[in-house]
Amino acid sequence: MSSERMTHLRRLEAESIFIMREVAAEFRNPVMLYSIGKDSAVMLHLAAKAFYPAPPPFPLMHIDTTWKFREMIAFRDAMAARLGFKLLVHTNQDGLAKGINPFDHGSSLYTHVMKTEALKEALTLHGFDAAFGGARRDEEKSRAKERVFSFRTANHGWDPKSQRPELWNLYNARVRPGESIRVFPLSNWTELDIWQYILAENIPIVPLYLAADRPVVERDGQLIMVDDARLPLAPGEVPQMKRVRFRTLGCYPLTAAIESDADTLEAIVGEMLLARTSERAGRLIDHDEAASMEKKKREGYF
Amino acid sequence: MNEAIAPVSTADYLARHEAKGLLRFLTCGSVDDGKSTLIGRLLYDTKLLFEDQLATLAADSRKHGTAGDDLDFALLVDGLAAEREQGITIDVAYRFFATERRKFIVADTPGHEQYTRNMATGASNSDVAVILVDARKGILTQTRRHSFIVSLLGLKDVVLAVNKIDLMDYSQSVFDQIVADYRAFAAEFGFRTLVPIPISARHGDNVIGRSANTPWYDGPSLLDHLDTLEVESGAMTRPFRLPVQWVNRPNLNFRGFSGTVASGTVRVGETVVIAGSGATSRVASIVTADGELPHAGAGQAVTLTLEDEIDASRGDVIAAADARPDVSDQFAAHLIWMHEDSLLPGRPYLMKIGTRTVVMSVTEIKHRIDVNSFQKLAAKTLALNDVAVVNIATHDPIALDRFTEIPQTGAFIVIDRMTNQTVGAGMVDFGLRRATNVHWQALDVSKASRSGLKLQKPAVLWFTGLSGAGKSTIANLVEKRLNALGRHTYLLDGDNVRHGLNKDLGFTDADRVENIRRVAEVAGLMVDAGLIVLVSFISPFRAERQMARERLETGEFVEIFVDTPLEVAEERDVKGLYKRARAGLIQNFTGIDSPYEPPLDPEITIESGALAAEAAAEHIFAFLLDKGYLS
Numbered sequence: 001m002s003s004e005r006m007t008h009l010r011r012l013e014a015e016s017i018f019i020m021r022e023v024a025a026e027f028r029n030p031v032m033l034y035s036i037g038k039d040s041a042v043m044l045h046l047a048a049k050a051f052y053p054a055p056p057p058f059p060l061m062h063i064d065t066t067w068k069f070r071e072m073i074a075f076r077d078a079m080a081a082r083l084g085f086k087l088l089v090h091t092n093q094d095g096l097a098k099g100i101n102p103f104d105h106g107s108s109l110y111t112h113v114m115k116t117e118a119l120k121e122a123l124t125l126h127g128f129d130a131a132f133g134g135a136r137r138d139e140e141k142s143r144a145k146e147r148v149f150s151f152r153t154a155n156h157g158w159d160p161k162s163q164r165p166e167l168w169n170l171y172n173a174r175v176r177p178g179e180s181i182r183v184f185p186l187s188n189w190t191e192l193d194i195w196q197y198i199l200a201e202n203i204p205i206v207p208l209y210l211a212a213d214r215p216v217v218e219r220d221g222q223l224i225m226v227d228d229a230r231l232p233l234a235p236g237e238v239p240q241m242k243r244v245r246f247r248t249l250g251c252y253p254l255t256a257a258i259e260s261d262a263d264t265l266e267a268i269v270g271e272m273l274l275a276r277t278s279e280r281a282g283r284l285i286d287h288d289e290a291a292s293m294e295k296k297k298r299e300g301y302f
Numbered sequence: 303m304n305e306a307i308a309p310v311s312t313a314d315y316l317a318r319h320e321a322k323g324l325l326r327f328l329t330c331g332s333v334d335d336g337k338s339t340l341i342g343r344l345l346y347d348t349k350l351l352f353e354d355q356l357a358t359l360a361a362d363s364r365k366h367g368t369a370g371d372d373l374d375f376a377l378l379v380d381g382l383a384a385e386r387e388q389g390i391t392i393d394v395a396y397r398f399f400a401t402e403r404r405k406f407i408v409a410d411t412p413g414h415e416q417y418t419r420n421m422a423t424g425a426s427n428s429d430v431a432v433i434l435v436d437a438r439k440g441i442l443t444q445t446r447r448h449s450f451i452v453s454l455l456g457l458k459d460v461v462l463a464v465n466k467i468d469l470m471d472y473s474q475s476v477f478d479q480i481v482a483d484y485r486a487f488a489a490e491f492g493f494r495t496l497v498p499i500p501i502s503a504r505h506g507d508n509v510i511g512r513s514a515n516t517p518w519y520d521g522p523s524l525l526d527h528l529d530t531l532e533v534e535s536g537a538m539t540r541p542f543r544l545p546v547q548w549v550n551r552p553n554l555n556f557r558g559f560s561g562t563v564a565s566g567t568v569r570v571g572e573t574v575v576i577a578g579s580g581a582t583s584r585v586a587s588i589v590t591a592d593g594e595l596p597h598a599g600a601g602q603a604v605t606l607t608l609e610d611e612i613d614a615s616r617g618d619v620i621a622a623a624d625a626r627p628d629v630s631d632q633f634a635a636h637l638i639w640m641h642e643d644s645l646l647p648g649r650p651y652l653m654k655i656g657t658r659t660v661v662m663s664v665t666e667i668k669h670r671i672d673v674n675s676f677q678k679l680a681a682k683t684l685a686l687n688d689v690a691v692v693n694i695a696t697h698d699p700i701a702l703d704r705f706t707e708i709p710q711t712g713a714f715i716v717i718d719r720m721t722n723q724t725v726g727a728g729m730v731d732f733g734l735r736r737a738t739n740v741h742w743q744a745l746d747v748s749k750a751s752r753s754g755l756k757l758q759k760p761a762v763l764w765f766t767g768l769s770g771a772g773k774s775t776i777a778n779l780v781e782k783r784l785n786a787l788g789r790h791t792y793l794l795d796g797d798n799v800r801h802g803l804n805k806d807l808g809f810t811d812a813d814r815v816e817n818i819r820r821v822a823e824v825a826g827l828m829v830d831a832g833l834i835v836l837v838s839f840i841s842p843f844r845a846e847r848q849m850a851r852e853r854l855e856t857g858e859f860v861e862i863f864v865d866t867p868l869e870v871a872e873e874r875d876v877k878g879l880y881k882r883a884r885a886g887l888i889q890n891f892t893g894i895d896s897p898y899e900p901p902l903d904p905e906i907t908i909e910s911g912a913l914a915a916e917a918a919a920e921h922i923f924a925f926l927l928d929k930g931y932l933s
Contacts, residue, residue, distance in 0.1 A: 006601055008324035008405045017603040018562045021547040025616050025657070050603070051560075052591035054552035137396045144395040145382055160382050161392055164724045165419040165640050167426040169562075170654050170715045174722040188407055190398045196316060270312035294383055 009197055016043075016185040017050040018169060019148060023130050023183050024050075024057050026173035030130035030183075031088070033119075033302060034060040034080070036072045037249045038205050039134035039186055041079075042194055045203045046185065047132075048083050059086040061122060061131075065114040066091060067102065067251040069227050075206045088126070092118035102253045103232050111254075116301045120156045123180065130173070130181045133302045138190045142294035148187050154178035156300035182302065195269045208246045209268065211260040215239040222256035247272075322400065325528060326407045328424040329463075330452065331434035332444035333390065333413035336465045340434065340503035341397055341410045342375020344525065347510045348399045375503070392417055394424035403529050413444055418687045419640035421448060422727060425455045426713075429533045432461040432524070437470045437500075441483045447673040447687075449484075453491035454636055454689065454729060456709050459533055460493045463524060467516065468502040474518040487676070495531070499524050537600035541625035542566035542574070543703070543711050545656030546618045550605050558589055558605035559614055561657070564710035566622060568606070569597040576612060577619040577627050577701035583610040617658035619701040619711060627701040627711060630733035632665070636705075637684070637692050641718070641725035645684035646812045648819040650849045651725070653696070655714035661697040661852075662716075668692060683812045693734065705729035720844055753832030756790045759931045760829040762854060763922065765838045766847060766901065767864030768893050769879055770871035772915055776864065776908065777838040779919035784834060789932065792828055794821055796839040809890040815846055822850035829858055834931065842898045857929075862922060863904040868893045 006014070023030050032047060034040050047056040060080055064073075080087035092100075095113040102110040123131060137144045147163050149171040164172055175181060186194075198205060215226045217239050224231070226239045231253060233239070244257035245268070262271045293301075329337040355378070363374040376391075385392050391412040399406050409424030425431065431452040435445055452460065462484055470476045481498040488496065499508055500516050501524060507513035508523045522530070543564040550558040568574065568585060575582045588595040589605040598604045606620065614620065621627055639645050647664045668691040670681035684690050705712030709729075716726030753760045763780065765773040774795055784791050800807070804820055807813040818841050828835045841847050851859040871893070872880040883891035890896040901907075906925055908918045926932055 007320055008322055009320060011324055011601060014562060014601055014603040018547070021560055021603075022657070025548045049591035051548075051550065052605070053556060053558075053589070054550050138398045141378075141395075142382060144397060145393050161384060163393060163420075165423045165715075165727065166724070167423055167715055167727045168710070168713050169427075170713065172654070172715065172717055172722070172724045174652070174717055176722065188396070188398075190405075192319070196320060199316065200320070266312050266316075269316060273312070273315065 009193060009200065012189055012193060013046065013049075013197070015169075015188065016046045019171070019183065019185040020047055020050040020056075020132070022169075022171050022173065023132065026171075027130040027181070029126070029128050030058045030132070031061050031123075031126065031128045032056070032058055032085075032132040033134070034062045034076065034087075035134060035249075036062065036068070036076045036079075036206060037134070038194055038198060038209060039136065039189075041203050041205050042189070042197055043132065043134045043186060044079065044083055044085070045201060055084040058132075059088055061088040061090060061126075063115060063118045063122060064089050064091045065110075065118070065251050066096065067114070067230075067253060069206075069208055069225070069249065069252045071208055072206055072249060075204075079204065088122070090118060090122035090125070092121060101230070102251065107254055111296070111301070112299070114251075116296060116299055119302065120300045123156060128180060129175055130183055131302075132183045132185060134186050135184050135302065136189050136191070136194070137184075137187050140293050142297060146184065146187070146297075148184055149173065150182040150184065151175070152180045152182055152300070156180070158182075158297045158300075160294065160298070192269070192272065195265070195272065199265050199269065205265075206249060208249060210265075211243050211245040211263045211267075213241045214244050214257065216242050216244055216257055223258065225252055225255075225257055227252040318402075319400075322403065322405050324405050324407065325430065325531070325533065326409070326428045327430040327432055327528060328394075328409040328411050328421075328428040329432045329434060330411045330421050330425065330448040331413055332436070332439075332442045332448075335413060335434040335436045335439075336376075336503045337413065337434050338376035338378070338391055338395075338410050339374075340432075340463070340465065340501070340509070340524075341408050342373075342378040343503045343506055343509050344408070345378060345397060345399055346373075346375060347506060348401065348525075372504070390414060393420045401525065401529050406528065415444060415447070415687060418447065418451070419638075422451055422455065422638060422640070425452055425457065426727070428457060429535075430459045430461065430528065430531065431457050432463050432528075434463045434465045435480055435484070437464050437467045437473075437476055437480065440480050441487070443674050445484075446487060446676075449488055449491060450671075450673055450676070450689065451638065453488075453493065454638065456705060456729070458492070458494040459531060460488075460496050461524065461527060462496060462498040464498060464500045465503055467500040468505055468507060472500070472507075472515045474516075477519075490676075497521065497527055499527065537565045537710075538567060540565040540600075540708055541627075542568045542572075542620075542622040543627065543708060544568070544604075544606065544620040545658070545711065546614055546616055546620060547657050549615055556607070557611075558607045559620060560603075560605040561620070562603045563598050563600050564656070565600050565708045567597055567599040568622075573623040574606075574608070574620050575623040575626055576614045577621050577629055578699065579613065579618075581610075581612040581614075582623050583608040583612050585609075617656070619656060619658075621701070627703045627708075628733035629699050629701050630735065631696045631699045632693065632734040633702060634668070634691065634693055634731040634734060635714075635728045636731060637664070637690050637716070637726055637728045639684040639686060639688045639690070639726050641723060642686050643718070643725070644686075644811065645688075645716075645726065646815040647683070647692075648812075648815040649843075649845050650697075650719060650852075652717040652719055653694075653714045653728070654717065655700060655702060655730075656711050658700055659717075660700055661719075662694050663849075664692045665695045666693040682810065691731070692728075694728075702730050702733060704732055719848070749830050749832060752830075756832050757933055758789055758832070758834060759857075759933070760832050760834060761858050761860055761926075761931055762825045762829060762835045762837055762850070763860050763862055764825075764841070764847065764850060765836065765862045765864055766841045766904075767866055768868060768871045768898055769840055769891070770874050770876055771864040771866035772908075772918070773838040773840075773864045775915045776862075776918045776922070777836045779915055780922050781836050783919060783923050784926075784932075787932070789834060790832065791834045791836060793836040793838065794825060799824075799839075809896070811843075811890075811896070814842065818843075818846040818850065822846070822853050825850065826853045829854060834926075840892050840898070842892045842896065844899045844901070847901065860906065860925070861901055861904040862906045862908060863901045864908045864918075865900070866909075 411421040411424040669678040703711040712730040
């Protein structure tokens with residue numbers, strides 16, 4: 001089977017495995033960021049393949065904002081144990097003590113403190129020189145511009161105007177102490193590729209991706225799930241049971257559900273083929289301001 | 303992707319989708335030729351834009367757009383804030399779309415000369431190049447440059463998209479003239495297919511379907527062509543190569559070599575060779591997480607186990623035993639320079655080829671190639687975006703193939719050792735000679751026996767600092783002191799050596815590198831002779847001082863930074879050189895119009911402003927005694 005005759009999914013799989021092996025071989029102390037979403041699920045699955053029969057030679061790390069869906073946390077612990085990964089969980093304790101939350105402080109400040117700052121803190125704490133993320137280039141315009149090996153300064157900042165040239169599959173992994181590389185092994189995958197691969201390889205995913213009756217409130221045309229008692233309800237606002245699912249998963253107050261009857265993987269893919277909005281439309285943080293993703297990435301967001 | 307799926311089940315759709323092949327192409331050409339607009343048009347017409355993306359596009363078009371009341375498709379791909387504000391493309395963007403037959407990954411690359419390295423980045427992973435030309439402007443320098451780089455990077459299939467044909471009244475003669483001009487200079491590029499298409503990215507003519515506005519054109523639309531073009535890289539039929547990425551050793555019973563097959567095929571039982579050592583063995587198994595395979599081919603990520611316990615590690619190339627790669631430490635190559643800091647022959651850089659990273663230097667620039675006339679020009683250095691044919695020497699022998707034969711093991715990148723920036727991309731032309739044919743002559747008298755007679759540990763005391771810092775004065779005092787004690791020394795002084803050995807060198811960056819390379823070699827030979835060598839050279843660049851250090855064994859190189867502030871050295875101005883440099887009578891004077899890079903971690907620092915020369919010499923002498931150089 002040649003690369004010309006390999007199907008696109010097998011080509012993508014081989015490319016991701018190559019990238020992961022380069023990182024394991026070239027970096028002193030790599031880590032794989034685990035967001036518990038579908039892209040992370042694929043990334044973990046590929047890591048298990050890349051180093052078989054050995055276990056993956058790096059730990060998983062989850063940045064826990066304490067506002068994840070409860071189902072996600074349970075799923076996270078089960079997956080790490082199943083695939084033999086060491087799991088690190090990090091929360092910005094300072095932010096937690098100050099009670100930073102998406103309601104009182106706004107999604108922008110909240111994301112900055114509990115995700116971006118927490119991530120930077122964790123990377124510095126453990127001295128990681130490479131961190132895998134599951135981002136894809138088809139997600140968003142500034143992501144489409146990013147290298148597979150994306151250089152970060154000692155302050156974890158990204159300078160999109162002076163990225164290292166990246167030719168062929170010859171990735172430049174060289175950094176000075178304190179500097180690091182964010183690595184995106186799923187760069188060339190699309191959302192459809194991800195679902196198709198999950199289906200083909202029978203990869204476990206968080207049940208929130210499948211439709212079920214869940215309590216939601218409607219705000220600005222977006223359906224927000226009431227995952228626990230911390231979601232403040234406006235006067236007269238009453239959670240309603242609706243048949244919903246999520247196209248993308250983040251912190252529950254910042255991730256909108258869609259109404260859906262798709263309760264199998266196949267049904268999800270079928271629904272996606274008819275979709276008229278992109279998956280990031282369900283991410284409330286991207287709407288904060290123009291070029292918001294680029295800005296967050298410059299500051300160290302994944 | 304939104305073709306009517308109602309009559310077909312999702313399972314059927316997925317089955318069809320899964321069987322699709324993948325084609326990667328780039329759009330390139332000069333600024334404002336409409337590359338981003340074309341990609342936006344392809345995404346729009348293949349119905350890959352979602353409602354929220356269209357809403358954003360409409361808003362962006364009103365704010366930044368250049369298409370009047372129409373949608374400005376370029377804003378779909380120019381994803382960086384700086385790009386949208388300036389209306390230019392700075393870096394390559396990757397976009398995705400699909401037809402019934404194929405999935406496509408498009409690299410939209412910048413047209414500005416300044417960002418050529420980003421264009422090369424996009425081209426290196428593409429199968430096909432779509433080169434745009436503005437019908438109003440015809441062939442420009444950037445059209446030639448991009449076409450040249452596309453051919454250098456080994457792309458064989460090219461589309462010449464003559465864009466904005468609507469603005470030339472869909473004129474056939476305009477189109478024909480541009481095509482003729484293009485063919486005239488592209489003839490020697492060796493493209494397998496060259497398909498010219500008249501298009502209007504803005505209005506969609508001949509992009510998805512054939513346009514009624516160009517009845518004289520009877521070729522395919524752009525998308526039809528990309529959909530049906532057969533790109534066969536031939537990687538399967540070439541000799542087997544697998545650069546080892548990672549040695550997989552989960553337990554004592556398993557030792558596998560993980561890597562992606564770069565070219566050819568391999569079967570269980572076949573004889574393979576570790577290219578560097580020449581050790582051979584047979585393939586015992588081809589392991590993947592999905593089970594063992596009887597054979598594997600180019601593009602597949604696998605883990606090989608071998609029948610014999612032979613030594614191989616990351617960076618080695620496992621190859622077909624009957625068609626081995628060259629193993630050489632000198633080779634000729636085409637080089638594209640990608641950094642604002644010029645390439646300096648003789649300066650050590652890192653190169654990464656396959657999974658191997660080695661120290662290398664350019665020993666000779668054979669010629670630079672003018673991207674407009676394609677003439678061969680003489681060059682002493684290479685500037686940003688220069689393309690040249692060079693000879694390269696590596697520190698250790700490496701396995702390599704001709705890029706035109708096996709691109710995966712003939713391509714390399716160049717990395718600056720100080721900044722870690724990727725500064726160049728190269729393609730191996732051929733090995734210059736087999737390193738195995740050049741042996742070191744074994745000599746019976748060793749460095750240790752020579753220095754043992756002299757009761758000293760040989761070393762280089764490398765004095766670096768500004769002109770007039772006091773290097774030579776201090777070095778002279780140290781040598782006098784050693785000589786009086788019966789030690790065997792030699793002092794290499796910058797000015798003196800330039801009267802003889804380095805008489806042919808000037809003070810450009812390139813000549814300074816060569817100056818230091820020669821002195822480092824001479825000092826190295828003298829250390830081999832058992833001497834304590836004092837080198838007093840400005841030696842302004844860290845990279846070359848590091849080269850000198852690495853020429854020697856650990857402990858043999860003592861870097862002495864004579865740290866005199868520029869004001870003090872200029873105030874002294876013993877030779878009157880600063881005055882002349884300030885007056886513009888001397889060019890490239892260190893500290894004035896040429897940089898000095900102070901050592902980051904020298905063995906000894908002399909703050910010459912504070913310390914008299916005698917005290918400094920005494921300090922150095924004490925160091926030598928203390929560290930056991932004078933037994």
